[in-house]
Amino acid sequence: MDEYRQLWLKGAIIYAINLVSKGFKVVGIGLGERDFYVDIESDSILNLEEAKEFAKPSNNEYKINDNKLLYGNQEIALNEKITPSGDPQYFEILNISVHHPSPDKQYVRIRGVSFETEEQLKDYLSWLEKASETDHRIIGEKLDLFSFHDEVGSGLPLFHPKGQIIRNELMDYMREINASMGYQEVYTSHVYRSMLWKISGHYFMYKDKMLIFNQEDDELGIKPMNCPAHIMIFKSRSRSYRDLPVRFSEFGTVYRWEKKGELYGLLRVRGFTQDDGHVFLTEDQIKDEVKILISKTLEVLGKFGFSSNDVRLNLSTRPDESIGSDQLWEKATSALESALKELKLNYVVKDKEGAFYGPKIDFDIRDSLGRWWQLSTIQVDFNLPERFKLEYTDKDGSKKRPVMIHRAIYGTLDRFMAILLEHFRGKLPxxxxxxxxxxxxxxxxxxxxxxxxxxxxxxxxxxxxxxxxxxxxxxxxxxxxxxxxxxxxxxxxxxxxxxxxxxxxxxxxxxxxxxxxxxxxxxxxxxxxxxxxxxxxx
RNA sequence: GCCGCAGUAGCUCAGCCUAGUAGAGCGCUGCCCUGGUAAGGCAGAGGUCCCGGGUUCAAAUCCCGGCCGCGGCUCCA
The missing domain is CATH 3.40.50.800 (Anticodon-binding domain)
Known part of the structure; x- marks a missing residue:
């Protein structure tokens, strides 16, 4: 689809100009993964049929200046750096939605495509149709792998016998990978008292996504993450510097109350199982541990046939809402950065997109429709050891505070299975x-x-x-x-x-x-x- | 949560515009066929037409409200 991007952008401009000529206020133009979009300011939303009326070729004069499109007396933001070109004759409007650039603003976003020949348009439409055949939700139904039910609830999948076979195979493989890195598998319960979530900070930072309830004069929460439990295991006895790094792994099932509109098949659910792991180590050990994790992750993704084109590495830095000192954040971020540099890997810096407790490296994988999904994650955390007052005894007998690394290689079994089904179009290895x-x-x-x-x-x-x-x-x-x-x-x-x-x-x-x-x-x-x-x- | 589009058999869908006995294919069950490489034949079972209200002699069909699903937005593994 990449070869059409310049043409689509040209088409988007023509479409926008047609709208402007009819009195609409167009505020922005850009490209999606597989289409163009035009944002307009409008009180009343257009329907698809009305929107299609503007999808036709025209030859009006316009100028491009500094990422801005100038037409008549209107100035429209051009959200792409590439140069529009070509002579689009055939248009198709695919969808109308609402876009929120900021909480108080709302635009109508029209998505469409444009091509020079009718044949190109037909090819594209049949590609779109074919892409739906690779939809993991349809494959999952056809192959009897999993199902969703109104009675059970949105975003809560039930895995059938054949689906569970795939999960078990994935778990067996990950157990081998984890063992090769020195992890010890643990199992932890799913519900903890609020006291624990208050110590970890989740009670304040993550409460809106947690399921919290009262029982017998006590308040409890279903776990959205496994880390506090693994920390309690670490804390259950005194640890020596000789024990570090201590590595715990768990196929931990967690629940996060995502908003209804965010749910999407197995790719976005409310209950899911992470191939989670936590490493307790000294500050000096961070870089080497992260390097091993990055290499192992790329090895695992390669085992499933994800080439470097389908994998993207991100380094996410401190978000606005966070806990921990500037100094700690600086230290953690530079450890991740030097690990990436020493492995000579390309990566994208995602400013302010770290977790509230530390910076992270994410691995994104591309699905059959070209959308990117976050799978693997490696997160450094100086904050939880502080909150839980974790300690180990150093060489000289003094107590020192360890550092934590949170990691997941598949990310979750659920999302990983969905990506595999789409990647292989149901024809799994x-x-x-x-x-x-x-x-x-x-x-x-x-x-x-x-x-x-x-x-x-x-x-x-x-x-x-x-x-x-x-x-x-x-x-x-x-x-x-x-x-x-x-x-x-x-x-x-x-x-x-x-x-x-x-x-x-x-x-x-x-x-x-x-x-x-x-x-x-x-x-x-x-x-x-x-x-x-x-x-x-x- | 916001906007748009949908909801009819286990699945995929037709019927709805123009109201008048609930339909097809696949799947399922039974019988026949005993097979040599991508759907053999016949028969049968299976429905609260998403839910609630309204209009009407009569609603799957028209109107209103809700729920759920999908496509996006926002958010995330």
């Missing part, structure tokens, strides 16, 4: 696929042979299923629709030779010795290969 093999006997006479193969696969912990219900053609279509990576067909020929016919993704079909196939498949799963190596490499 074999190790993540809920059903890895579907065995289809051609007819009843080879039923026993099919069952033997099935049980040999199950013995190797391969997730295989037998389907012997309908016609062969129908069963193949079903397995294909359900994104099963390997479709195994056996008939008389295969039974006599001890072979099987396997079809893998991309319609690669092969006849292969049954035992050989099982061991190749086993290796593909254990290695967590991205592609179907069991068939393509044999």
């Amino acid at each position: 074999t190790w993540l696929s809920p059903v890895q093999v579907r065995v289809l006997p051609v007819n009843q006479s080879v039923q026993e042979y099919a069952k033997t193969l099935l049980s040999e696969m199950l013995k190797e912990k391969i997730r295989a299923e037998l389907d012997d219900g309908d016609t062969l053609a129908k069963r193949i279509k079903r397995a294909y629709d359900e994104a099963v990576p390997y479709i195994v067909v056996v008939g008389r020929k295969e039974m006599e030779n001890g072979t099987l016919t396997v079809r893998s993704r991309g319609n690669v079909e092969r006849v292969i010795d049954a035992k050989q196939f099982i061991s190749l498949l086993k290796r593909e799963i254990v290695d967590r290969d991205l592609s179907n190596t069991a068939v393509s490499n044999s």
Whole structure:
């Protein structure tokens, strides 16, 4: 879509000029990830049909000066640095919404696209339609992975058996990664007394997103974060400098009452599970620990096939509302910055977007519609150790205050699963696929042979299923629709030779010795290969 | 929370404009077919047409209010 950006901007200008000619006050023009937008000041909102009337080519004179578009006596903000060009003839208005540049201001934002040829417009519209086929909410429904229900509540997903298989695989992999970095897994309860949230500061800084309730003369809150619990574990005994860094990990399920309009499938929910971890360490250990975390995170993202084009690193600095001294913030921010620089990575500085308790490094990943979602996060925190008065005993016997790092590599299992489903369009790598093999006997006479193969696969912990219900053609279509990576067909020929016919993704079909196939498949799963190596490499 | 657009069977949707017996495909159940590579045939079950109110002889259909979903905005992992 990037190749159209200059053309869209030109189209947006023409559209804006058409609006101005009819007396509308246009205040801004810019580009979205996959369209242009024009902001107007208007008391009454336009409907889509009315907005479409201005979507037509015209040749009025205009000037661009310093990010400002000058037309007639109006001055319109141009929110893009690129130069508009091309000769847009075909327009499509996609959506009208309301934009709030600041709490007291409100504009009507019209989104659309423009192209030079009708064919380009058709291509774009069919791309948009196709993109909806990669929507994780639709894939999740089709593959029977998870569901939402009115009775349960908005933003509270229920994971079905097949969805839970994917979560378990993700957790197994992360346990290996965490162990390789020296983490010890813990488990903590979900509800704590308000006393704890007052010590941590969440009670004041995060209260509007917390679920707080009263019970038996006590006030309690459901946890929106796991850190206070991990801190209490750290605090439960005295710690020596020799123990540091102490690393706790947990697949911690937390609840944050996001506003209704912010919810979006599994990408934005109210209850979710983080692959959380907290490191307690000395100030001197920060940079090395952060470097290890960044490298491991890139390794994990690479394992799922996210290339550097789909990953963006951000360094977020101190927000206006925060706790902790200037000195501490300065120290933490520079530790993160030098870790990034020593690893020679490109990153974007996000001014004032840190957490209220410390600066952070985020990893954004791009979804199928080109939107960026924050997944991994590494946050330095000097404030919570202070609030909880954490200590360790140093070499000379004196008490010192440790520093904390909060980190999550997937971010959350929920959002990560959604991104994976969109990234792979439902066709997950074999190790993540809920059903890895579907065995289809051609007819009843080879039923026993099919069952033997099935049980040999199950013995190797391969997730295989037998389907012997309908016609062969129908069963193949079903397995294909359900994104099963390997479709195994056996008939008389295969039974006599001890072979099987396997079809893998991309319609690669092969006849292969049954035992050989099982061991190749086993290796593909254990290695967590991205592609179907069991068939393509044999 | 704000603005726009929707809500009919488990799923995808038609019917609504112009009010007059609730529809299709997929899925599900049963029967037939015993299959060699992307939907075999026949039959059946399945509905508070989101909820509440109004107009009307009569409302899925027209009007009002609410709820929920979606596309954006704001916010976030």
